[in-house]
Amino acid sequence: MAAEKLRFHEMGLDERVLQAIASLSWAEPTLIQEKAIPLALEGKDLLARARTGSGKTAAYAIPIIEHLLNTKKSVCEQAVRALILVPTKELGQQVQQMVRQLTLCCARDVRVADVSGQVDVSAQRPILMEKPDIVIGTPSRILLHLEQHTLNLSTSLEMLVIDEADLLFSFGFENDLKNLLGHLPKIYQAFLMSATFNEDVQTLKELVLHNPMILKLTESQLPDSSQLIQYHIKCEEEEKFLLIYTFFKLSLVRGKTIIFVNSIDRCYRLKLFLEQFSILACVLNSELPVHSRCHIINQFNQSLYDYIIATDEHVLTNLSGSEEQKTKKKWCKKARAKDHEYGVSRGVDFYNVSNVINFDFPRSVESYIHRVGRTARANNQGTALTFVSHTELPLLQNVEDALAGENLDCALKPYQFRIEEIEGFRYRCKDAMRSVTKQSIKEARIKEIKQELLNSEKLKTYFEDNPRDFNLLRHDKPLHPAIVKPHLKNVPDYLIPQTLKGITKPLISKRKRWRRKVTGKSTQKNRKPNMKRNPLKHFTSQGKKRKAKSAS
Structure with missing residues (x-):
């Protein structure tokens, strides 16, 4: 008992x-x-x-x-x-x-x-x-x-x-x-x-x-399948962008979501790609100062926005012997240039995260566990979806073996999704990816740094003494920004697959029709003209006669 x-x-x-x-x-x-x-x-x-x-x-x-x-009762x-x-x-x-x-x-x-x-x-x-x-x-x-x-x-x-x-x-x-x-x-x-x-x-x-x-404690490192559902979907690089666009734009993924990538460049590439479709996401990485990172996390926890694109650069690949030590040394030198006290996949408590998406496959089993651990916390439900390319299949096998060793009944299930059904969106994704160039990614990173400089309390007095530098920094615009095309914001109904029309809620902005306000009795002046009438048969020259009388 x-x-x-x-x-x-x-x-x-x-x-x-x-x-x-x-x-x-x-x-x-x-x-x-x-x-x-x-x-x-x-x-x-x-x-x-x-x-x-x-x-x-x-x-x-x-x-x-x-x-x-207890101590303060006597001391x-x-x-x-x-x-x-x-x-x-x-x-x-x-x-x-x-x-x-x-x-x-x-x-x-x-x-x-x-x-x-x-x-x-x-x-x-x-x-x-x-x-x-x-x-x-x-x-x-x-x-x-x-x-x-x-x-x-x-x-x-x-x-x-x-x-x-x-x-x-x-x-x-x-x-x-x-x-x-x-x-x-x-x-x-x-x-x-x-x-x-x-x-x-x-x-x-x-x-x-x-x-x-x-x-x-005998409990596993991840919750069981009654609380956390884990999926994987095999796709290549271009298909990753196609899937993330489809999931967000058709509301197939709902609730607060953390998207993990493996590098800062990937962070901004994905952010700029989603912006092409008016899908706003925030970036969280080691280049940002700690105050900005904490501010972003607090805003996310307060549900001011739903998507965070995060990196966990500190996680190293599972290597052996001297090779691991070399990699650690290289990583430490690289990390000091950023912030070596940065961590997102470990420790930070994001509130009510419904989904974790591994856009890039994590570099190790530990990294996978800690990423997925951002959702299904306490007694909340959560979903984890991992994109896997053919080069990442060995990493997937390592994760599945580790989870099987913990007797988890919920290893990574294949996500039942036919990518052929969203082929109609592929040309849109290619169009958006062409706008996200290496230069535009560089400009996006510089823009973040400029914004941090403008908001810095330490530089406030300097800018007060040097207003010219402040104005130059504020008005310095990117040379090669990612061009956002307004027509990509909407999802035409004919592109939505028949099998998804019953369950999706696409983010489509509807044009507002102009309507006249009727006040009092309708008169000839404020009556809306009948567009079906033939103007050649109902043409009058009264307007010209009035002008002639006023001239005389």
Whole structure:
């Protein structure tokens, strides 16, 4: 007989924490929360593996808040007692938001600060001078504050969390983290939260944890087929664009959607292609500053737009031995030119994502799992659709083998769609693709950078002193923009396949007919002329006679 599931009110939590949980409408804890929270409340170190979207953040945030509330009953001194390390700035903001939601009823007693952003260190000094109870940041930013003595953890720290632990080393934080640990006290409670147990996590375990409880939850890394439906469709490069156009324009894909590609150029190529048909999508990649990325994510979460085209450039192909090390080094050099603390497929919580489309096949099994993990989170339903070209078939086989090893009953099913039925749209897609040239993609990327410069707070004073530079930048137009053709916006009825007419809702803009407003009695002057009458038989020269009288 199965044991009854432990509920939040049975864990001995503070009433204020229970009220915050109730305000979030959490009826019962997830598996990771049910297992981890009681052990954490007992003061034990934890190494926990759970799939993305399983509630790992609350699993460590609730024990931290509970510990701080209990500590403040006997200790009045304000100090930083909890440190949460994250691999990306986006994840840092998400963790801060979750902690604030859980401290809704005790915000005066538990204060939290996120210093993971790209704000200047001096601007964050006043926040840290107030000694918030919980500090969130990336290892590099926390180490910077420790070295500049704006943050001191040597005596006050009681709890340490490393979230998405398997990503920290791959993001280049190995040395920063090792140096950071030297600034911490010898005794503290630690949590390592990860989606996978790899060699990096094992190294962290030896560095950070002391006799930890290891939670290897038996649940698979992805939800089962009752919650997540996974499809694949075999198509070549040109057909990928044809399919994405058809799915969006005929509303075959409905709801908020994340489209994943493998490079920044592909991001802008797909964005400009969709713009040809008045399908608006937003781009999310490592070239954008962190404030812009977080702003885009917030707007998406608030349903201000439905489509995001995202990259996950940090994911590496599964290689072996020295070849893998070489690739990592090459990637690290390339990533530093952008933002090496960027991450979309991991950590970031997009709300109510109905679909994930892998426009480009992910480079590894882990990348596939983390991409698809953006949908079907909590108890929501989700769909994942992956485009597969003939060169990507071995990657598809790797993913299917990995999922079969986890006993998933929902591996990637073939998507039953006959591409011959949408051949009528092919000429439109070719026409749109001709407009998206390499130069127009380059101009689109430059345009994004210009916009960021114009919106930059750091450059605001410079532009005030140099208005000419501001005007030049603002009025500098692209030399080779992607030409948008208005006629591609509408979908003619004759192009829609007969089999799809009953289920599609094409985005067709209808022309408004002009109608005269009838006020009072109808007169000869305001009466609409009868176009069927023959003008040669009903011609009068009264107008000319009136002109002649007025002239005389």
